[in-house]
Amino acid sequence: MSDWQKLVENKEWSALNDFWRHHASQEVCAEILEALRHLVPVFERTNGTESRFEHALPREVPPDLAGAAQILCLGELEATALDDDFITTYLTQWNELFPQVQKSCAELAALPEVTDGAADMSRAHHAKKASELLAFIPAILEAMLYPGDAEDEEPDELGTPLQEHVAMAAVYAFTAGRHFQLAIGKEHELDALRGGKVLKSARKxxxxxxxxxxxxxxxxxxxxxxxxxxxxxxxxxxxxxxxxxxxxxxxxxxxxxxxx
CATH class of the missing domain: 1.10.10 (Arc Repressor Mutant, subunit A)
Structure with a gap:
């Protein structure tokens, strides 16, 4: 059993905190992080129809686990363990987000409609429109890279930073739109919850x-x-x-x- 494993077993959280900060390699930090993630319970946070799972806060666990929860809560161990993967560039975030959203749009557009009325307000229409608008962004990003010309064959050195700025704007706008839509939808979530309870009662x-x-x-x-x-x-x-x-x-x- 390694030194840090003994500290975890004995629940010596202050000593463990000092150990990973001053004596542990990135690889060992990753192992400690994984051990704490298994040790600290995961809770579901809900608000209306929204939910997410996250590790408990120090005040939500027994006293002998509060130190472990605190280490996870601060996030510094995770940042050290993940290193460059902890904070990704906006361009990387966008390149990961774009295909996921396009795939979801295609799936939504193919689903049967759940509402009646004007076609330009249907789920399929909204999904297709979202996909079309998002498809412009890769072209804009590509345009940020100046390829050079006959006299100057060197690419523009500002290209990559410009791409990062455009990607940042795209990620921010997409995230803001999601939060805005959720904020608007809160008014209807109570009805959705009531309807869910009625259906659940009927099934029961x-x-x-x-x-x-x-x-x-x-x-x-x-x-x-x-x-x-x-x-x-x-x-x-x-x-x-x-x-x-x-x-x-x-x-x-x-x-x-x-x-x-």
Whole structure:
């Protein structure tokens, strides 16, 4: 067992904090980070229909884990462990975001509509329009790289910084749009939550009803299976009714559904 593993096992968080800051390599910091992530519980944060999962804060865990939660909360260990991957350039962020969003737009455009009305307000229209607008940004980024000319074949040294600025504007605008849309939608989230509760209650009631009638249903179907080959469905259902297994119409409907 390594020194830092002993500190984790003994929950000596102050000593562990000092160790990773002054004596640990990046690789060891990554191992410590992974160990703390497994140790500190993860909570779900919710607001309306939004939710995210994150590690608990120091005040949310038992006292013997508060130090570990504090190390994770500060983020310095993560920054050291991830190094260059901790803070990516805006151009890298955009290059990762763009194909993901385009893929999502294509998937949304292909889904059946859930609302009725004007076509230019449909889900498919909004998804296609978003995809079309986003498609302009790579061309703008490409235009930032001056390729040089006959007299000066060296590319413009300002090209990459300009791309970074354009990518930053794109990422900021996209993120701002998302937050703005979520802010507008908060007014309707309560209705969505209420509707979800109603549907959940309805499903639960249906499950309870099905459970209550399951035994009766099985008796009906078993008796119909015995009688139908000899009497046919209609006469078999009438016999079942006389035996107290329900009304003829209900028995026949259930039998026909069972046969499909």
């Amino acid at each position: 009631a249906a499950e309870q009803t099905n459970a209550l009638h399951a035994a009766q249903r099985e008796r009906r179907l078993a008796r119909m299976a015995e009688l139908v080959p000899h009497l046919g469905p209609s006469q078999a259902a009438r016999n079942c009714e006389r035996e107290g297994l329900g009304a003829v119409s209900a028995i026949l409907s259930q039998w026909h559904r069972h046969q499909k």
